[in-house]
Amino acid sequence: MLDLNQVTKLLPGIGEHLREEAVAAQKRLELAQGLFETAAQRQEELVAAQEQWRDRIWFSAATPVEPLQSQILLQRPPSVHTVIATDGSQIAPNQHEIAYCYLLNIGRVVLHYGQNRAPVLDSVPEVFYRPEDLYASRQWGIRTEEWMGYRRAVSEAQELALLGVELRRQYPELPLLAMVDGSLIYWFLDSLPDEARDRILNPILDAWERLRGVGVPLMGYLSASRSREALSFLRLEACAFEQPNCLSYCPYIAPTEGDVLGKRAPCQVMEPLRDTSFWGGLLQPGERSCLWKSSLPVLGLYPNEQTVYFCYVHVGTEIARVDVPAWVAEDSDQLEAALSLMLGQVYKGYGYPVSLAEAHNQAVVRGGDRQRFFALLERQMIEAGLTNVGTSYKEARKRRSIA
Structure with missing residues (x-):
């Protein structure tokens, strides 16, 4: 049990530290604003230098493809449109449970506007229990729990593509937007062995290609993003040397x-x-x-038409980062239409896209759901003639505290 009296004694130090950080952050912000203004005047020169010295620069800096000082007002969404979204949750494998398996639950949402049609709010569960599902990843040194999260990303993309293709078949002219929670840049792929990476990335890219084929724009929405990718471009302006040749002038320093x-x-x-x-x-x-x-290195694994662009949007409650694949970014009409639908979702969700919030609610596996899942599994195992079905003594004891 947490002793709040002890915690209270620790808080004054945290408050003082945060006050000092706020002062320092304001100074950094003023410095960044000055660099931004000068970089805007030299944008083409800096982009050329970034391209020329790319293999000598330690840091990953995004490249602006529009004028740096652009502040573009988004359009109002059309009265008739549809937004689809998926999100996932899971029951992780536990050696102390009655069976070593895991469950993925993919929440699916289809919200129609101006069409007098009922929304789709459901989830698609999948249970993984075969040895090839549970242990195959260990040949690459990947824990089952970690692999489960990667598989979830695949299932989310595949379910989103299924929804998008079906809706486009039914309504060829309907404005549509497909949304996912989080970035479209799967940074974890960079550390995976080639075979493991292919099993995750290829199905995701195939799903994106299906959306592209039917003209349904894809968007990743990041709330409270911690990225510095755009500001890293200003490091080219702040460079103290004639060329941004980190390899020659500066030692590598991890962020x-x-x-x-x-x-x-x-x-x-x-x-x-x-x-x-x-x-x-x-x-x-x-x-x-x-x-x-x-320009994150992992995007070298993506085909050119699927590489990721992004922008920042003031959605009223926060500054959100929005990721789109190249085939959306390079079609200005499609991009602006998708952003207008996204902003409408934020307003309808009172600060966060309502479709993503509902997809999460459909996907989430609560404590009661977990208990019922293992109860159903236990019944099935008994009906199959198995004996000694039950949790480990450790798990049973943890569930019955004497306090």
Whole structure:
């Protein structure tokens, strides 16, 4: 049990630390604003330098594909449109339960506007219990629990594609938007062995390609994003040398190491300022920033038409990062239409896209659901003639506290 009296004694130090950080953050913000203004005047030059020295730059900086100082007011969504979304949850495998297996539950939402049609609010469960599902990932040194999360990303993309293709078949001219919670950049893929990576990324890209084939724009919505990808472009302006040749002039300093130990390259003067903090001082409600092309290394695994672009949008309650694949970003009409539908979703959800919130609610597995799942599994095992069915003594004891 948490002793709140002890916790209370620790809080004054936290408050003082946060006050000092707020003062330092304001100074970093003012510095970033100055760099932004000068970089806007030299944007083409900086982009050319970034491309020329890309293989000599330690950090990943996104590339602006519109004028840096763009502040574009988003359109109102059309009165007739449909938004689809998926999200996932799971029951993790537990060696102390009656059977070693895991469950994925993918929440699906279809919200129709101006059409007098009932919404779709449901979920699709899937249970994994075969040895090839439970242990195959261990050949690559990946824990089953970790692999389960990767499989969930695949299932979310596949269910979203199924919904999008079916709706487009039924309504060829209907404005549609497909949304997922989080980034379209699966950074975890970078550390996976090739075979494991292919089993995750290829089905996801296939699902995206199906959406592209029927003209349903895809969007990833990030609330409270911690990214610095756009501000990293300003490091080219802050560079103290004639060329941004990190390999020759600056030792590699990991972002986390620089934050904790105070080690800085000359261009790291803004860190750890985040993109959202910076654009919060520039954008007005309903406006978006310029469009950026991400240059994270993992995107080298994506085909060109599926690489990821992003922008920041003032949705009223926060600055949200919005990811789209290249085939959406490069079609300006489709991009602006998709952003207008997204903003309408945020307003309808009082600060967060209602379709994503409902997809989460459909997907989430609560404590009672977990208990009922294992009760059903236990009954099935008994009917199959198995004996000694039950949880481990450790798990049973943990569920009956003497306190």
